[in-house]
């Protein structure tokens with residue numbers, strides 16, 4: 001097992017769908033910060049500003065940029081993140097799904113809505129992990145995850161973050177978005193230092209408070225998949241869409257687009 005992990009990390013991740021990994025990207029903070037600056041200066045086609053007219057601050061997000069942002073590629077290929085993911089997922093192989101940058105500038109009161117990532121993705125399976133890592137010290141505005149929600153039977157309705165409308169037409173196939181604070185759910189959240197990471201399953205319900213502090217809250221999220229990941233069709237375009245991927249249901253993700261970064265012999 002990787003030196004950053006104990007058996008308790010693995011058991012907690014498997015049971016709760018979320019665990020804190022201290023210092024996962026600690027040696028790569030300057031590189032990731034430089035990548036985020038480059039990403040914000042040169043946004044990609046999916047870049048979004050998630051605030052309505054008149055809402056204070058700035059909430060920028062963008063994804064699927066690692067192949068054109070050398071700092072991200074460097075970290076993905078040359079850090080221990082693949083090995084840590086293999087241990088947590090109990091997987092022999094680790095493939096990159098995509099990267100995601102989420103920046104809340106000072107005075108951004110908008111919370112990130114509660115959601116599961118899985119229903120937006122074209123990936124089926126339980127062996128998957130996202131690592132959410134702040135590049136600034138965070139106290140109140142870190143990721144909040146509902147323990148055990150990755151094992152819920154029905155997925156949570158995916159919605160558009162800005163318009164707050166349903167992402168797909170068939171609302172009955174989903175449960176309504178819960179209010180974990182009001183419903184007394186077990187929420188995991190931590191005060192974090194730059195380079196710490198929350199590891200969470202694609203099925204884990206998560207959100208974040210606004211950033212009402214005077215410091216930036218830059219976060220890098222890296223999404224990886226393991227052995228049981230298979231392409232699945234959704235009732236509409238997925239997010240990210242990966243247009244022209246050409247995969248059919250049940251197929252493993254194509255390795256030329258989603259490279260293997262770790263393989264256990």
Ligand SMILES: O=C(O)CCC(=O)C(=O)O
Nearest residue numbers: 102112117132208219221
């Ligand atoms: O950074 C945030 O506010 C939310 C992050 C998130 O939803 C994710 O990484 O999947």
